[in-house]
Amino acid sequence: MKYAYYPGCSLHATAVEYDISARLVAKHLGLELWEIPEWNCCGASAAHNTDHLLALALPARNLAIAEREGLDVAVPCAACFNRLKASQVAVRGSEEMRNTIKEIIGMDYQGRVEVRAFLDVVVNGVGLEKIQGLVTRPLTGLKVAAYYGCLLVRPPGLTGFDDPEDPQTMDRLVEALGATPVPWAFKTECCSASLATSRTDIGLWPIFRILKHAKASGADCIAVACPLCFLNLDMRQGEAKRRFQESLDIPIFYFTELIGIALGYPPKELGLSKHFVNPLPLLESKEILRHPATRRETA
């Protein structure tokens, strides 16, 4: 299976471990990723806060390049996924918009190729059965709070692949890896997104609530599929802890990192050493890394 790959700005910067682990895991699962050459920023919230047309045109240039190759687009970042999908739907749904966008980006774009979240490609494209069959280091005993955030599953008319209130895709995935997903109420609560940066004074509260409820549900860690969710829950965890005077200490993983661990990759190769909240003590305490059948040893 070959996909056009749109990493987005964060995966080349603060979410570098998401990019590293997504590429490793894709290769292992037989997904060929063709990075869209010369891709540009999707504009994120800043563009749609500023101008509706700009917010549709910036993603469209990337999609037009993928369309020339005839490849569906796999997008790891939930926010990019949402913006690219919005652009595709707008162009597909109206000839007038198609012509406007064509004029603005100076390229032909019909909205033909699909835009899919990388999580959806892995779980529904590759399939859990195949993934389960490749697990060499099951995540036994690891209790995971699957955190979907907003833009991966909302609005459902746009995102499509899972339930907006109680999504299951990541829960089923971590189960296939041998871990135990915990039921909890904050799966799709907003982490405050870029407000955590622009208005940290108010952005810390939603972050704190998510971390607190994940812990209260008995989870050892949180799995995410969005670089901004990760940054807010991992990098700002120390700040949230200090502000609200409560011990949190809960490691955050990209779902691709969890797959990589279960497939036998060494933590360092997956970029786990780059987290603010060190996840290694947890993996060691569950004896997950001590499992003898690592991919490298069997190779």
Place this chain on the structure above:
Amino acid sequence: MEPRELSSIMAQNWDLLKRVERRSGVDVKNCYQCGKCSAGCPMAFAMDYVPRQIIRLLQLGFVDEALRSRTIWICAHCQTCYTRCPKEVDLPRLMEALRQEAGRAGLVTDKKVHLFDRAFLGSVERYGRVHEMGLIVQFNLQSGQPFKDAGLAPALFLNGKISPFPSRIKDSAAVKAIFQRVRSRGGAEH
């Protein structure tokens, strides 16, 4: 609030209201004020008017009050309200349109959020991609908090998560042209 005469307020603000409705694609009369949007809003705790009240202000013609509210800047666009609204009122789009209108009218009540968006888009227009470190430095300086998050920088730097050098696409002229063409159609001005 002193007594106000609603008919004349609506008459004064009619054109502005219609523009906000046209730009957002939302007919504010569709809302029957059930409040589901506001019950589930993760940012409501920090708002001056909850989302339901913003729509009520618009329904009554108090567009200025809506434009001057902090709410429109604090909305995180998480889509919870839109997903749950029984009348499918696209509140996030409405908040966007109000922000844009407030920007045009010079009524920005949350300078930090506005500065952040501008710095973000400035980076995209310059390089074709966001240069995260440049964005944060510019935002911190312009918002008068030069040392904000400085304690996080060493770890980000050592782990290769931020770089002093922007990643610039070769064809950045193509992205600049997108901004210019949107501007020539009257958009992206603030």
